[in-house]
Amino acid sequence: MYYTYIIESIESSSKHYIGYSSDLRQRLLDHNAGKCPSTARYRPWKLIQYTAFESVERALAFEKYLKSGSGHAFAKRHFFDKK
Numbered sequence: 652m653y654y655t656y657i658i659e660s661i662e663s664s665s666k667h668y669i670g671y672s673s674d675l676r677q678r679l680l681d682h683n684a685g686k687c688p689s690t691a692r693y694r695p696w697k698l699i700q701y702t703a704f705e706s707v708e709r710a711l712a713f714e715k716y717l718k719s720g721s722g723h724a725f726a727k728r729h730f731f732d733k734k
Contacts, residue, residue: 653710655717656701657730658682660693667731668696669717671710675701700730 654675660666668690672678679698685691704710716722 652703652705653707654701654703655710655713657699657717657726658690658696659699659731661695661697663693666693667699667726669714669726671707671714673707700726 653671653673655671656669656675656678658668658670658679668682670678675698679696681687682690682696683694685694690696702710702713704713717726
């Protein structure tokens with residue numbers, strides 16, 4: 652399986668990261684260990700959403716969509732805390 656995921660900074664809930672991985676648990680550990688330069692600054696992270704796909708192509712396509720303008724709006728409406 653391949654996963655498209657959204658993580659949120661525990662320290663700064665306005666910071667989110669969207670990615671994909673075939674090993675979601677390890678990828679979250681990597682983010683929290685500072686192994687990913689784009690997320691190291693806002694550690695620690697928590698997983699707020701993931702979607703599983705059978706193909707890497709579909710996971711990448713959904714990641715690309717979530718990173719687009721309409722994808723950001725979709726994620727904000729459906730996945731982010733409405734405080």
